[in-house]
Amino acid sequence: MPEVKKPRAGRGGKEAGLSGPAKAKLLAARLDEKQAEDITILDVASLCPVSEAVLVASAKGVRHAQALADAVLDKAGEQGFEFLGMEGYQAGAWVLLDLNDVIVHVFQREARLFYNIEGLWSEAETVDWTPAPAGKPKAQKPKAAKPKAAKAGSAKPGRKKPAAAKGKAGTSGVAKAKPRTAAAAKSGAGKSGTRRG
DSSP states (O other): OOOOOOOOSSTTSGGGTOOHHHHHHHHHHHHHHTTOEEEEEEEOTTTOSSOSEEEEEEESSHHHHHHHHHHHHHHHHHHTOOOOEEEOTTTOSEEEEEOSSEEEEEEEHHHHHHHOHHHHTTTSEEEOOOOOOOSSOOOOOOOOOOOOOOOTTOOOTTOOOOGGGGTOTTOSSOOOOOOOOHHHHHHTTTOOSOOOO
8 A cells, every 4th residue: 555645634624614525526526537437426414424425436447446546635635634544445446535524435346336335325415526617628739731642653752662662572681580489588598609608
């Protein structure tokens, strides 16, 4: 498990006026940047005495789940959200991050279907987290014109035609080296010469 930078409490917490669902929206936007799938935020404040929001996302693989958990921790650190603990990072099938008033679940698809966290909190209201477009769209660079394909049989002046174009395919006069296998390369087989002592 990588060294966890524990986010500082206070700066972005309740003192700053952010509710659990508002924090979850910030975290969801970061997960979206990191290509998390099926991101869902549930407002559980009226249903749960220990948390205000549950954030659920799917990962494409173990390393992706770990990267998503790292991204949540980075964002929590930037915002100063309180961090209480993390479970499941090494296995990566289900990573749980406890950010006090926001609980984040990063699942592999099969584990998400099996544990059905959204079904467990079926009475919770789903929070719209979709990030607004950030400012102006990026200006697109004009595409360079593609060079036109040369007509068959024409060559640019001052250049020699390749041997294959002259009708002498494979007779360039250069002997090809015999390919060596990886095993032969490791054992030194195929090398010429003797070892001097």
